[in-house]
Amino acid sequence: MATSQVHGLPLTRATAPRTSSRLTLRHRLAKDLRRNRYVYVMLSPVVAYYLIFHYGPMYGAIIAFKDFSPAQGILGSPWVGIQNFQDFFSSVYLVRLLRNTLAINVLDIIFGFPAPVILALLLNELTSPRFKRVVQTITYLPHFMSLVVVVGILIDFLARDGLVNNLLVAAGVPATAFMQEAGWYWTLYVGSGIWQAVGWGSIIFLASIAAVDPTLYEAAVMDGASRFRQMWHITLPGIMPMVVTLLILRIGMMMSIGYEKTLLMYNPSTFETADVISSYVYRKGVLGMDYSFTAAVGLFNSVINFAFLIAANRLARRFSQTSLW
Amino acid sequence: MRQTPGERAFRLLNIVLLLALVVVTGYPLLYVVFASLSEPSQLVANRGALLRPLGFSLDAYRLVLQNPMIAIGYRNTLFYVVAGTGLNVGLTCLGAYALSRQNVMFKTPIMILIIFTLFFSGGLIPTFLLVGQTLQMQDTVWALIVPTAINTWNLIILKTAFESVPVSLEEAARIDGANDFTILFRVVLPLSLPALAVVILFYAVGHWNAYFNALVYIRSRDLYPLQLVLREILITSNVESMTTSVSSGDAFQVGQTIKYATIVVATLPILVIYPFLQKYFVKGALIGAVKE
Numbered sequence: 001m002a003t004s005q006v007h008g009l010p011l012t013r014a015t016a017p018r019t020s021s022r023l024t025l026r027h028r029l030a031k032d033l034r035r036n037r038y039v040y041v042m043l044s045p046v047v048a049y050y051l052i053f054h055y056g057p058m059y060g061a062i063i064a065f066k067d068f069s070p071a072q073g074i075l076g077s078p079w080v081g082i083q084n085f086q087d088f089f090s091s092v093y094l095v096r097l098l099r100n101t102l103a104i105n106v107l108d109i110i111f112g113f114p115a116p117v118i119l120a121l122l123l124n125e126l127t128s129p130r131f132k133r134v135v136q137t138i139t140y141l142p143h144f145m146s147l148v149v150v151v152g153i154l155i156d157f158l159a160r161d162g163l164v165n166n167l168l169v170a171a172g173v174p175a176t177a178f179m180q181e182a183g184w185y186w187t188l189y190v191g192s193g194i195w196q197a198v199g200w201g202s203i204i205f206l207a208s209i210a211a212v213d214p215t216l217y218e219a220a221v222m223d224g225a226s227r228f229r230q231m232w233h234i235t236l237p238g239i240m241p242m243v244v245t246l247l248i249l250r251i252g253m254m255m256s257i258g259y260e261k262t263l264l265m266y267n268p269s270t271f272e273t274a275d276v277i278s279s280y281v282y283r284k285g286v287l288g289m290d291y292s293f294t295a296a297v298g299l300f301n302s303v304i305n306f307a308f309l310i311a312a313n314r315l316a317r318r319f320s321q322t323s324l325w
Numbered sequence: 326m327r328q329t330p331g332e333r334a335f336r337l338l339n340i341v342l343l344l345a346l347v348v349v350t351g352y353p354l355l356y357v358v359f360a361s362l363s364e365p366s367q368l369v370a371n372r373g374a375l376l377r378p379l380g381f382s383l384d385a386y387r388l389v390l391q392n393p394m395i396a397i398g399y400r401n402t403l404f405y406v407v408a409g410t411g412l413n414v415g416l417t418c419l420g421a422y423a424l425s426r427q428n429v430m431f432k433t434p435i436m437i438l439i440i441f442t443l444f445f446s447g448g449l450i451p452t453f454l455l456v457g458q459t460l461q462m463q464d465t466v467w468a469l470i471v472p473t474a475i476n477t478w479n480l481i482i483l484k485t486a487f488e489s490v491p492v493s494l495e496e497a498a499r500i501d502g503a504n505d506f507t508i509l510f511r512v513v514l515p516l517s518l519p520a521l522a523v524v525i526l527f528y529a530v531g532h533w534n535a536y537f538n539a540l541v542y543i544r545s546r547d548l549y550p551l552q553l554v555l556r557e558i559l560i561t562s563n564v565e566s567m568t569t570s571v572s573s574g575d576a577f578q579v580g581q582t583i584k585y586a587t588i589v590v591a592t593l594p595i596l597v598i599y600p601f602l603q604k605y606f607v608k609g610a611l612i613g614a615v616k617e
Contacts, residue, residue, distance in 0.1 A: 032430040038505035039423045046420035057447025138351045146534035152559025166372045285450040298448025
């Protein structure tokens with residue numbers, strides 16, 4: 001440490017000759033590498049991980065512009081330009097995949113996004129802390145259950161002879177094989193998503209509610225505002241910036257639906273409404289080994305996602321103080 | 326406190342709504358437990374909700390616990406959770422410490438390099454080809470541990486926690502001759518235990534619940550994690566392997582209770598630790614939400 005100060009002092013003088021700027025950089029670099037050598041030792045496996053497992057696939061994505069065969073490798077395979085993209089744009093699947101991806105996301109934004117906000121508002125109105133804790137404990141729980149178990153329960157309950165149909169039949173409604181009906185898929189996908197995520201999602205809004213200035217409520221009570229009015233005129237505006245920011249970021253993920261849940265939930269009779277870009281890539285790529293074509297489809301999806309996120313971030317910056325970067 | 330009739334109605338409605346939510350969330354789980362303990366023949370004959378087990382039978386649990394695939398899945402998942410989380414936490418600590426230091430010249434470019442991966446990825450297929458073919462991890466345990474070695478959100482949680490450790494403590498340790506490794510393990514980590522607990526739990530639950538990478542990379546059944554075994558039983562409804570020891574007439578009936586018993590057996594570890602960990606998880610959800 002002592003030596004570095006000795007080195008640093010004369011070089012930062014304004015009177016130092018021009019040529020010293022390169023020297024300064026080199027000195028600073030040497031100083032940094034010496035002082036932080038252990039920090040860089042720690043960083044090297046981390047950087048290596050990101051380069052290999054995140055940037056490696058980005059490099060590998062160039063097979064989208066090639067006719068890749070494993071035998072020839074990434075470099076050896078011949079270039080085909082944008083042939084793979086053209087194939088996808090002219091395929092009958094394009095419209096179906098885009099429609100399903102957009103529809104599920106729009107439904108989730110309309111119903112799934114407000115659900116935790118509403119839950120947080122309702123929880124905040126509870127006067128009994130005991131009951132509040134019970135509700136929270138139970139609604140957080142599904143967040144920690146695996147998708148396999150959640151979808152497994154869903155399939156079992158909604159089977160033709162399952163719990164839901166038994167209750168419906170008892171009420172005089174004819175039984176439906178819900179999981180086999182393409183018309184029910186979006187509802188079930190979004191609904192089960194809300195079931196699993198609403199409690200956990202409410203945490204952040206509860207924290208945001210707790211940060212609202214309590215003197216506002218006192219003033220409102222003096223003015224004779226009811227609990228509902230307080231919620232409407234104080235709590236809700238108080239958490240609005242947070243809501244807007246998260247909403248915009250959610251819109252930024254408009255084109256992404258994971259394959260994890262889709263692959264568990266869909267079956268050939270619901271492909272029509274269930275198949276999304278990622279599940280299609282899995283089927284045609286991992287199972288069908290049509291690597292270049294599906295790499296192109298995946299790259300197309302990544303680029304659209306990225307564009308949505310950039311746009312969403314612009315919006316977030318304009319409408320609230322927060323943004324991702 | 327005086328209440329207007331409107332207020333009273335509002336509070337009542339609120340309680341009713343939240344009770345309904347509790348029932349909708351909690352009852353399916355309760356049903357699964359009741360059904361798993363029921364007498365198989367009575368359960369199949371039943372046409373309605375359950376408020377308690379119908380009869381009482383542990384046959385399903387006996388069959389589930391005797392099933393070799395469940396045992397293999399359990400053993401493998403325990404290994405993936407322990408080894409995977411170990412690697413996760415080790416690398417995440419190193420990265421979080423390094424990136425929480427001040428005056429590190431390459432910190433910003435490395436941070437940009439890392440954050441960018443949150444927004445853009447090469448996609449499933451190039452990853453699959455890289456891990457499976459180029460790195461030869463196809464059908465090895467490495468495929469489930471190494472490609473997910475660092476979760477960027479967890480890295481940010483831990484980095485944020487490390488940044489809140491007072492710099493003066495670090496300086497004091499440095500004067501005493503400590504290097505960065507000593508500072509990390511002796512100063513920073515002991516002062517960040519709650520955040521560390523959160524990150525360990527997120528990673529461990531993630532490994533416990535993961536199935537997709539195993540579906541893509543693992544072929545050998547003796548490397549299957551529990552979730553993949555569960556998927557066969559619950560999603561593709563393949564319970565034959567468990568009911569072979571039972572006469573065919575009973576097989577269907579037992580098959581039903583087996584599903585529920587499997588769910589319970591596979592979820593129990595999380596349910597058991599959940600109440601103790603809830604407060605940590607909540608803390609983690611909030612740190613993770615704080616903007617970087």
